[in-house]
Amino acid sequence: MEYIIQTKNLSKKFGKELAVNGVDIRIAKGEIYGFLGPNGAGKSTTIRMLLGLMKPTSGKVAIFGKDLKSERINILKKVGSLVENPSYYPHLTAKENLEAIRKIVGVPKTRIDEVLKTVRLQDAANKKVKGFSLGMKQRLGIATALLNKPELLILDEPTNGLDPSGIIEIRELIKSLPEKYGMTILISSHLLSEIDQIATTVGIITKGKMIFQDSIEEMRMFARQYIKLKVSQHEHAWRTLLASGMKAELEDGHILLSDQTDQHVAEAVQLLVQQGISIYRVEEDKKSLEDIFLQMTKEELAG
């Protein structure tokens, strides 16, 4: 398998603290890789090392199959990035900001209008970025990252500080890039919900360690489902179910059935009705990915 990004045992020490600890990232071509972790988990440090802004204490980074240390310039020619808070020159307009970068990456001037259009900033093109809202600055940051038509796009918290409509807009934009331009994308966030709907692969990092890395489907498997019953006399109902050999849990006055086959649910309901217990609700209770994410990162903290 050929990976666009592959790190081996990537580590970074700040003094005694291991900010990134033996991380192996593998991102295949065309993926949208969601890089998740709580604040301070080591996401930005990892991303900085991927871009050569910071030197790893140990470990290796290969991008496009080339060693980052020896071929940094050639690699970065094909990479677009947005690291943490959007970077910009406050005294320049949006267009001028892009022009300053364009001179270095050497793409035609028409590209500026193209990327401004892509992030829908055409109307603010000639305004000083100083006065931009955070959302506009983020969009300008993404426009800058897209300027050189990168094969790999690295976006660190691109939806940070955006309002819901802004988040959806950016999400749609990012989602469209791999099909349209064949880009591979690494997008980091501390909120799973933000990349839940776009990522194809997920890597979860906490306390500098990668604790999960697989497809998003694989992660969804962790989402255990229950049938949740709201009944009268829940204590009595629960005992009745247990007594007849059904698996059930009592939680916050609700009964949770882990076996969700139609037949099983029907049996349970029938049994309870026969016992004269009123059933108010029968619903499916899906654990959100957010819960799993929290659970995973918490378990790691506890362990």
Next chain:
Amino acid sequence: MLAILQSEWFKLRKSKIILILFVGPLIGLFIGLTGNLIDVGEQMNQWYSPLFMMNFTYATLFLPLISGVLASVICRYEHQEGGWKQLLALPVTRGKVFLTKYLLLVLLVLFIQILYLGAIYAVGVIKGFTDPFPLTIVWKSIIGGWVATMPLVALQLWLSILFKSFAAPFAVNVIFTLPTILAVNSERFGPYYPWAQPFSMMYVGGSTDDVFFIPWDQLLTVVGGSFLIFFLCGYIYFQRKPI
């Protein structure tokens, strides 16, 4: 590297602070026009009179101070909103970025020097000097002042990258520049004080045996030596700076 230079110039050109380039030469012009010209005697060229006066204020104070401010300016917008990380995540090396910023500063100082040359000439024309313009001497002075500023610019660039604040490098600059007025009057310290070199190398009354107004060994050791130290320190610091 040309691409980076164009980008740097673009960023600087769009900031209003660029007008600071005109401050030094304008002050020179002002001093030359308003000051009571010292009587240089019959034997000497008339042009020497404004040259002495203008050079003193310009070379001891304004040239070093303004080159320092310029260094801060071209680092300021990188510090402000994450410019460094954006710039260094592009396909550029840190070495080239540092070199380009330095090169731009040195070119700007040369530009200031040429404006100053214009100011000198304007003073003479306005005052109606009849003596021939001492072109060779003045050129030596202009180029000499430029060369002498190179180490100071290197130091200021280093400090401006090091400190996020605008004030810190400026304060250092002022602290070292002010004693120049004393240093140039001291035969013992003057030749060894890097901040005094712009004045010494622009001092048209100096010895003309050498190419510039100071001896070669002083030029090489004091100007060249301080340039090497400041430039290398800045260069190495920038290579290692965590972004």
